Amino acid sequence: MSFQRVFSGARWETDIGYCRALRADDRIFVTGTAPVNPDGSVHTPGDGYAQAIRCFEIMKAALDELDADFEHIVRTRMFVTDISRWNDYGKAHAEVFGEHPPTTSMVEVRALIHPDMLIEIEADAIAPARQ
DSSP states (O other): OOEEEEOOOOHHIIIIIOOSEEEETTEEEEEEEOOBOTTSOBSSTTOHHHHHHHHHHHHHHHHHHTTOOGGGEEEEEEEESOGGGHHHHHHHHHHHHTTSOOEEEEEEOSOOSSTTOOEEEEEEEEOOOOO
């Protein structure tokens, strides 16, 4: 089995020791992705929809490096700090996946790694292995 790892440069990747995404043959695992700007700041504090979209933008960059896209995602998990905002997170999820909706879970958690983060998303995908 071959493995390919992608890193986004988030400081937590080094501090904690993980990669943004990992391809193992035709399976891709995208780690919990938080709404972080390139400078390390939290993206649009207080805006659940915008934070979810930012998580998906970061995921998209990792998927691109692994020759995959959103239609290959088969499962997402959304960890949110305020489940009453479910519609904001869900709207972003529906827009991103369109005609290719994956299975999903949305679970309220007490806190994320930064107090301004409202959502963190992880995903699993199945995409044809490279030749």
